[in-house]
Amino acid sequence: MITIQLDGQPHELPDACTLAALVDALGHAPHGIATAVDGLFVPLSQRAEIMLREGAAVLLFQPIVGG
């Protein structure tokens, strides 16, 4: 198991978990959110290639209202 920071909170994951797998495990539709790892945007097309490491900071963003 590894522990990442998911939206600033500790979150345990199995070893060898990709960003795409995390998004799926959290129940998000792939097109419904945007992702960043360690402060850098990760496009949807690259999520399956990103293997999450111990301590990785993952942020997920969703659309909202705005001014």
Added chain:
Amino acid sequence: MSHTHTDSWRVGEVTLTSRFLLGTAGYPSPQILADAIAASRTEVVTVGLKRTLANGGDNGFVESIRAAVRANGARLLPNTAGCRSAREAVQLAHMARELFDTPWIKLEVVGDEHTLQPDPFELLIAATELVRAGFTVFPYCTDDLVSGRRLLDAGCPLLMPWGAPIGSGQGLLNPFALRTLRERLPDATLIIDAGIGAPSHAARAMELGFDAVLLNSAVAQARAPVPMAHAFRLAIEAGRTAWSAGVMAPQDFAVASTPVGGEPVLLGAAA
């Protein structure tokens, strides 16, 4: 140059006729928001992004926006609200482009927590990078002429100077600076963004020659947002038409408007 209230303007290759850009935050319900979008006849609607940390949906607001935008032939303009650095703003802009499927981005980089004043230095860094990455950057900026010029030089197709701090509803706090901006950048597209509280403020902005107005709270926080959206539409159209027609120059003293020549007629008859 002749203008009417239906005259058009452009952002890149996109032609727009409405000069009213509307924000979507803080409405009482998705239906009221959808009705306000329709009443405003806006063609540009702003949206945002938030971290999913706070659980729960958005109560249907985003779907309502998407439906209203489709129904009214409008476009989405995502923002980078909440960003304090160029690096953050650039990353968020990329996420917005993916989520909303548009290269348009309202670039916000705040430099002061109290006033939410844009940081001109970080803004320029972010704008430069985003333009190179193919974004159409709508920079939320101050009314400072020189930093505005730098943003245009960096490839921003327009500027969005504040009228007053975000959400303050104070109107145009520095008409001198705004007039100067208009006069010194006669060919730039200028949109007043933030601080508008009443339709008269929006009309004033248009009378000064600004190309459009972006506002949110003044409609969302009205007792009746839908009629207020309608009121702002009329005010913006009136202000634009007035600018095109040429507002008369103010005079220090009275200037008789009735063309009486020589002695007043009645006084002469009584004598």
